[in-house]
Amino acid sequence: MSKLDSKVPKGPLADKWSHYKSHANLVNPSNKRKLDIIIVGTGLAGASAAASLGEMGFQVKVFCYQDSPRRAHSIAAQGGINASKNYQNDGDSVYRLFYDTIKGGDYRAREANVHRLAEVSGPIIDQCVAQGVPFARDYGGLLDNRSFGGAQVSRTFYARGQTGQQLLLGAYGALSRQIEKGNVKLYERHDMMDLVMIDGKARGIIARNLVTGELERFFGHAVALATGGYGNVFFLSTNAMGSNGSAVWQVYKKGAFFGNPCFTQIHPTCIPVHGDYQSKLTLMSESLRNDGRIWVPKNKEDAEKLRHGKLKAKEIKEEDRDYYLERRYPAFGNLVPRDVASRAAKERCDAGYGVGETGLAVFLDFSESIARLGRNVIEERYGNLFQMYEKIVDDNPYEMPMMIYPAVHYTMGGLWVDYELQSTIPGLFVMGEANFSDHGANRLGASALMQGLADGYFVLPYTIQNYLSNEIRTPRLKTDLPEFEKTEKEVKDRIDKLMNIKGKNSVDYFHKQLGKIMWDYVGMARNETGLKKGIELIIALREEFWKDVLVPGTTAGVNTELEKALRVADFLELGELMAMDALNRNESCGGHFREEFQTDEGEALRNDDTYKYVACWEFKGNSQHELHKEALDYEFIEVKQRNYK
Amino acid sequence: MDLTLKIWKQKDSKSKGRFETYKVKNISPNCSFLEMLDILNEQLIYKGDEPVVFDHDCREGICGMCSLYINGRPHGPDKAITVCQMHMRNFHDGQTVIIEPWRSRAFPVIRDLMVDRSAFDKIIQAGGYTSINTGGAQDANAILIPKVDADMAMDAAACIGCGSCVAACKNSSAMLFVSAKVSQLALLPQGKAEAFERVQKMVETMDKLGFGNCTNTFACEAECPKEIKSWNIAKMNREFIAAKMCSEKRKEANFAG
Numbered sequence: 001m002s003k004l005d006s007k008v009p010k011g012p013l014a015d016k017w018s019h020y021k022s023h024a025n026l027v028n029p030s031n032k033r034k035l036d037i038i039i040v041g042t043g044l045a046g047a048s049a050a051a052s053l054g055e056m057g058f059q060v061k062v063f064c065y066q067d068s069p070r071r072a073h074s075i076a077a078q079g080g081i082n083a084s085k086n087y088q089n090d091g092d093s094v095y096r097l098f099y100d101t102i103k104g105g106d107y108r109a110r111e112a113n114v115h116r117l118a119e120v121s122g123p124i125i126d127q128c129v130a131q132g133v134p135f136a137r138d139y140g141g142l143l144d145n146r147s148f149g150g151a152q153v154s155r156t157f158y159a160r161g162q163t164g165q166q167l168l169l170g171a172y173g174a175l176s177r178q179i180e181k182g183n184v185k186l187y188e189r190h191d192m193m194d195l196v197m198i199d200g201k202a203r204g205i206i207a208r209n210l211v212t213g214e215l216e217r218f219f220g221h222a223v224a225l226a227t228g229g230y231g232n233v234f235f236l237s238t239n240a241m242g243s244n245g246s247a248v249w250q251v252y253k254k255g256a257f258f259g260n261p262c263f264t265q266i267h268p269t270c271i272p273v274h275g276d277y278q279s280k281l282t283l284m285s286e287s288l289r290n291d292g293r294i295w296v297p298k299n300k301e302d303a304e305k306l307r308h309g310k311l312k313a314k315e316i317k318e319e320d321r322d323y324y325l326e327r328r329y330p331a332f333g334n335l336v337p338r339d340v341a342s343r344a345a346k347e348r349c350d351a352g353y354g355v356g357e358t359g360l361a362v363f364l365d366f367s368e369s370i371a372r373l374g375r376n377v378i379e380e381r382y383g384n385l386f387q388m389y390e391k392i393v394d395d396n397p398y399e400m401p402m403m404i405y406p407a408v409h410y411t412m413g414g415l416w417v418d419y420e421l422q423s424t425i426p427g428l429f430v431m432g433e434a435n436f437s438d439h440g441a442n443r444l445g446a447s448a449l450m451q452g453l454a455d456g457y458f459v460l461p462y463t464i465q466n467y468l469s470n471e472i473r474t475p476r477l478k479t480d481l482p483e484f485e486k487t488e489k490e491v492k493d494r495i496d497k498l499m500n501i502k503g504k505n506s507v508d509y510f511h512k513q514l515g516k517i518m519w520d521y522v523g524m525a526r527n528e529t530g531l532k533k534g535i536e537l538i539i540a541l542r543e544e545f546w547k548d549v550l551v552p553g554t555t556a557g558v559n560t561e562l563e564k565a566l567r568v569a570d571f572l573e574l575g576e577l578m579a580m581d582a583l584n585r586n587e588s589c590g591g592h593f594r595e596e597f598q599t600d601e602g603e604a605l606r607n608d609d610t611y612k613y614v615a616c617w618e619f620k621g622n623s624q625h626e627l628h629k630e631a632l633d634y635e636f637i638e639v640k641q642r643n644y645k
Numbered sequence: 646m647d648l649t650l651k652i653w654k655q656k657d658s659k660s661k662g663r664f665e666t667y668k669v670k671n672i673s674p675n676c677s678f679l680e681m682l683d684i685l686n687e688q689l690i691y692k693g694d695e696p697v698v699f700d701h702d703c704r705e706g707i708c709g710m711c712s713l714y715i716n717g718r719p720h721g722p723d724k725a726i727t728v729c730q731m732h733m734r735n736f737h738d739g740q741t742v743i744i745e746p747w748r749s750r751a752f753p754v755i756r757d758l759m760v761d762r763s764a765f766d767k768i769i770q771a772g773g774y775t776s777i778n779t780g781g782a783q784d785a786n787a788i789l790i791p792k793v794d795a796d797m798a799m800d801a802a803a804c805i806g807c808g809s810c811v812a813a814c815k816n817s818s819a820m821l822f823v824s825a826k827v828s829q830l831a832l833l834p835q836g837k838a839e840a841f842e843r844v845q846k847m848v849e850t851m852d853k854l855g856f857g858n859c860t861n862t863f864a865c866e867a868e869c870p871k872e873i874k875s876w877n878i879a880k881m882n883r884e885f886i887a888a889k890m891c892s893e894k895r896k897e898a899n900f901a902g
């Protein structure tokens with residue numbers, strides 16, 4: 001398949017990126033001014049790319065659906081950002097970070113991309129410090145590190161429990177500087193509706209102005225998406241309310257391939273669900289697993305009593321507690337990767353040892369750390385997280401162990417991109433969580449921030465030039481060209497169709513049902529029968545949606561229900577593709593767990609002979625998707641069974 | 646619990662607004678305030694009305710998008726928390742709850758409870774950053790930063806830009822917001838090179854955008870969901886005066902040299 005050329009440079013792994021950089025085509029300064037780049041999304045990837053390209057002299061247009069670029073959901077990342085600085089002298093290196101990431105991803109990521117990610121991890125920290133990001137420091141004034149799941153070194157840099165916020169505000173500052181200089185034009189409260197293609201290339205977008213309700217046309221010599229993940233297909237997730245998969249889905253329908261859509265990360269440490277009015281789930285940073293120990297009672301009777309409030313966690317004796325992660329995985333203990341920790345929690349709860357009112361929770365206990373380190377140390381490390389927990393749950397985690405349960409958090413799958421972050425549509429680039437590239441079947445903690453900033457600061461600004469160097473003769477195209485008209489008309493028709501259904505049920509009604517189908521059949525554990533059932537249910541729900549959804553108001557002015565309806569309409573299609581992909585992949589790997597494929601001990605059983613590939617889906621019309629495969633050849637590392645024991 | 650809600654409704658920035666009264670029933674104390682509004686909105690949609698429009702996104706107290714003025718207080722009755730994290734256990738059965746948008750000349754209403762806070766972005770654009778380009782930064786550990794400075798910078802940097810300080814202030818002053826950024830960067834060696842220019846440009850922009858003056862009542866500090874401290878304002882004032890004096894001197898010195 002010629003379309004699936006990964007464009008990985010030849011040569012030794014460690015030289016690929018520097019070789020690429022020295023040989024890729026550049027655009028000279030006077031031509032940069034004549035080239036327009038559209039960037040959709042202002043999270044870590046989008047903001048950093050827009051800032052860097054603006055600094056280089058390109059004319060950038062940047063879009064976000066929020067009222068300010070500073071609010072993108074990268075801001076909510078708590079724990080930290082990985083970099084192989086080896087400041088702690090514990091033997092870290094670029095190779096180790098690369099290796100841990102490939103292994104953590106269960107050998108389903110592309111070697112060359114991941115190595116590049118590890119290479120640029122160090123410069124990211126340098127860049128952020130120079131921007132005034134207040135990372136945590138030790139008493140000597142040097143940067144502090146903590147350890148995170150899936151690693152045996154301390155390579156995670158952090159700014160209290162608000163690392164994502166601080167990194168994003170750094171990138172937002174850099175972006176703001178370019179806006180002030182006029183190199184970047186900001187379009188806030190704008191939602192991308194569709195991609196405009198001219199002669200087979202990405203040439204612009206149609207966006208909806210969320211204040212006026214009008215459709216607007218924008219031209220770009222290239223378009224880059226940094227629109228995040230699609231975890232909200234599950235309705236309940238740790239994503240922001242507005243996080244959506246629509247930009248990604250619309251370009252998929254225009255011909256961009258979708259890589260590994262079924263790879264979803266279920267984060268082990270979230271606050272458990274408490275009622276059907278619940279609108280989102282709150283994450284408790286994985287860093288808590290550094291000092292917290294996870295357990296459930298050894299005896300079912302105790303679990304029963306806990307559920308009915310007849311017993312308190314503190315009253316259960318040490319010998320009656322099952323620290324199941326430490327028991328099953330002595331080498332990594334509470335710091336096993338996320339997929340392993342999540343599944344182990346589900347296993348205990350399904351077996352009847354779960355706690356909390358619903359029985360769908362496990363304990364995360366700090367009593368030992370508090371005794372060992374003192375309350376003030378724990379407070380300094382996690383104070384704001386403890387406070388957040390207390391506000392939401394109304395329980396004091398210094399006194400009582402926290403209760404946690406896994407929740408949908410991140411999607412490793414995304415638009416397929418080559419080494420240059422270009423999709424199968426020429427001129428359409430994809431960064432950050434929106435692409436599929438670096439995390440394989442499971443992402444390690446503190447690696448999302450690293451990837452977002454790597455793509456935005458250090459990768460895309462180079463690779464996009466290689467494409468744009470051939471575009472210097474393309475003038476700025478007018479947006480009254482027929483292609484713009486036609487695409488805008490399609491968008492308008494879609495909106496009118498939704499508005500005119502005037503059915504009986506609200507958008508949330510459908511979204512909640514979709515979420516339940518996804519969680520039950522395409523969630524943490526999947527099987528063939530369930531997936532087939534899930535697909536049927538999604539199709540039926542989608543038909544019902546298009547007959548019966550009720551979108552109040554008009555298309556003019558602010559209409560938040562219309563915004564939601566457009567997003568849910570796309571989720572109703574994307575969910576089906578996720579299930580199809582999960583059904584196709586007859587193996588368990590990383591976050592994708594197929595019940596039919598597990599070892600005797602209940603660990604994921606990969607099938608490297610048949611499935612060592614990226615599943616790349618191509619849209620072929622309503623409910624029709626064609627599978628292409630990008631083989632994953634591991635040239636430089638040995639593929640092994642993951643072992644955290 | 647059952648509640649009576651009096652909510653500000655306004656079609657767009659040009660229309661006149663008014664209070665509407667709604668009732669919600671059987672609200673769980675474990676429900677968040679915004680989830681209570683979701684329940685109200687579902688009710689309205691099913692009745693054939695339009696829902697109440699309000700800004701929100703992360704619903705975990707960090708994006709700064711939610712912005713409701715509840716019973717006369719930004720983000721409602723609980724301390725040190727955004728409205729999206731505030732739970733209904735802070736209210737009691739039968740209570741009347743008045744919900745308004747942020748009120749400030751610099752934050753015009755877009756619709757209902759949604760306001761335009763782009764003035765904050767403009768202030769940051771005026772200088773809330775260090776002027777360095779991507780690439781070429783020196784090693785992150787090359788400059789030692791005393792832990793207390795890093796910690797204080799972090800305290801200031803925790804601002805989420807929600808605008809509650811402006812909403813809380815009788816003069817609609819943005820001093821707490823602006824000073825948090827000014828002092829974060831002034832505390833760190835990386836921000837020092839431009840500290841004087843920064844404070845002058847940011848304060849000038851703030852004044853131009855229609856924010857009021859600070860009269861030291863510190864309602865901003867009391868209502869800030871992230872507990873940003875008013876010492877930042879003191880620090881900014883010091884920076885501002887030093888900048889005024891110093892920039893003249895520096896210019897002279899440069900000409901002389």
Ligand code: FES
Nearest residue numbers: 702704709711729
């Ligand atoms: S919605 Fe993000 S802070 Fe409240």
